[in-house]
Amino acid sequence: xxxxxxxxVLINKTSGVGKAGNDTLEISTTLAKRGYxxxxxxxxxxxxxxxxxxxxxxxxxxDLILCSGGDGTLNHxxxxxxxxxxxxxLAYIPSGSTNDFAKGLGIPSxxxxxxxxxxxxxxxxxxxxxxxxxxxNYVAAFGAFSKVSYATDQDLKNVLGYAAYVISAIAxxxxxxxxSCHMQIEADGVVEEGDYLFGAVSNSASVAGMxxxxxxxxxQDDGQMELLLIRAPKNLGEFNAxxxxxxxxxxxxxxxxxxxxxxxxxxxxxxxxxxxxxxxxGSFKETSIEVINKAITIMSK
Numbered sequence: 001x002x003x004x005x006x007x008x009v010l011i012n013k014t015s016g017v018g019k020a021g022n023d024t025l026e027i028s029t030t031l032a033k034r035g036y037x038x039x040x041x042x043x044x045x046x047x048x049x050x051x052x053x054x055x056x057x058x059x060x061x062x063d064l065i066l067c068s069g070g071d072g073t074l075n076h077x078x079x080x081x082x083x084x085x086x087x088x089x090l091a092y093i094p095s096g097s098t099n100d101f102a103k104g105l106g107i108p109s110x111x112x113x114x115x116x117x118x119x120x121x122x123x124x125x126x127x128x129x130x131x132x133x134x135x136x137n138y139v140a141a142f143g144a145f146s147k148v149s150y151a152t153d154q155d156l157k158n159v160l161g162y163a164a165y166v167i168s169a170i171a172x173x174x175x176x177x178x179x180s181c182h183m184q185i186e187a188d189g190v191v192e193e194g195d196y197l198f199g200a201v202s203n204s205a206s207v208a209g210m211x212x213x214x215x216x217x218x219x220q221d222d223g224q225m226e227l228l229l230i231r232a233p234k235n236l237g238e239f240n241a242x243x244x245x246x247x248x249x250x251x252x253x254x255x256x257x258x259x260x261x262x263x264x265x266x267x268x269x270x271x272x273x274x275x276x277x278x279x280x281x282g283s284f285k286e287t288s289i290e291v292i293n294k295a296i297t298i299m300s301k
Contacts, residue, residue, distance in 0.1 A: 005063035007036040008088075010051055010077055012043040012069030012095075023111055027068065027093070034119050036064065043073060055080035059088060066118055068093040071101050071137065075277040078128065078296060079135050091118035091299040101138045101277070104203075104220060106301035118299050125294035126220040127203055132288060136276040140289055142266075143198035143230070144179035180232035183268045187227055187261045195232040197242075201264055201289050202226045223293040227264055229257040264289045 009027060028038040039062070041054050055065065055077060065088050067077045074092055081087050093114040094102040105126070108114050129136045180195040203225045230246075231254075233239035238255065245253040266272075266287040274281040 002035065004035055004037040006058070006061055007031045007038050007064040007066055008054065008058045008062040009038050009040040009066045010043055010054060010068065010073070011040065012073040023115070026112070027066065027115060030115055030119055031064075031066070036119075043069065043076075051076035052080045056083070059084045060086055062088045064089045064091060066091040066093065069095055071277045072279040074101065075135075075137055075279060078137055081296060082128065082135050087296065089123055089297055089299060091121075093118055104138065105298065108301070117301050121299040121301055123297050124221065124300045125297050127223060127225065128292045128295035129201060129203060129225055130290050130292055131201075131274065131276065131281065132284060134276060134281060135292075135295075136281070137203070138277060139200055139202040139275070140281065141198070141200035141202075141275045142272045142287075143181060143196060181268055181270070181272055183266050183272075185229065185267075186265045187259070188263055192229075192257065196229055197232040198228075198230040199266070200228045201261070202228065203291075221294055223291055224260040224262055225289075225291050227257065227259055227261045231255045262291045 009024075009031070011024060024040060028040060031038040039058060041049055043049060043051060043054075051067075051073065059065065059081060065077060065081065067074050067090065071094070074094075078090065081090065092102060092105075092107055093111055094107060094109060095111065102109070102114070105124070107117055107121075126137075129138075129140055131140045179197060181197075182193075182195050183199075184191065184193045185199075203220055230242060233242055233255070241253075242255045245256055266289075268285055271283040271285055272287070273283045274287065
């Protein structure tokens with residue numbers, strides 16, 4: 001009998017809509033049928049059952065790491081994988097509430113279909129972002145609505161698209177209107193300075209469940225990510241102009257910078273909080289972001 005390959009299966013039952021874990025038997029059966037020996041662990045934050053510990057322990061001997069959870073769960077697994085010399089294949093069964101990263105790769109939201117992709121899809125390489133000492137799969141963001149965007153009402157998202165990102169943040173946090181962060185930003189050698197309401201470096205057309213700009217421009221393996229900066233409005237007129245530009249996805253606007261970059265440095269006098277793949281990513285005065293081309297191989301549709 002041919003020697004079985006090893007699959008490390010990480011299941012975070014608490015992510016998103018709480019469906020991860022419901023199909024553990026189906027996952028292990030499917031893997032076993034495909035010639036894998038499944039090694040299954042629940043992810044329990046605050047114990048030694050974390051992605052970091054388990055990937056360090058089993059990563060070098062695993063042929064496949066299958067992650068069942070939300071974008072945050074996947075972020076932890078990928079960060080741990082970046083420390084491995086020999087990186088196994090990565091597979092993802094999304095169970096979060098937005099699953100932006102999975103959408104970009106064409107991984108279905110239906111779990112049984114995502115499992116099919118995980119075991120018999122096509123392996124593709126994708127770019128990973130590095131922000132200071134951490135990595136992200138699809139977005140590093142700062143500013144007024146980098147936190148509340150992940151809790152935006154789904155119906156509002158469906159009707160208003162990207163503008164809902166902004167509008168719901170304003171409704172929930174009145175102080176967002178006054179949020180302003182003075183930064184000097186150098187992107188691929190070009191420097192700009194100003195007061196910013198929001199900024200993101202993204203490798204996905206979709207952030208917080210909404211499409212930012214045209215999908216056609218965004219490839220996840222081209223060594224580039226998309227920089228989006230929104231300047232802080234000085235009055236209600238400017239604020240409305242920004243909302244209008246976002247609603248029609250108009251990137252050529254004096255208040256919005258949108259371009260492809262491979263390296264970005266950001267400096268501010270005060271510490272700025274960052275969100276990485278939807279989770280808190282730390283506070284920094286100086287932030288360096290670079291793209292690591294084709295860093296991870298993942299199973300896609």
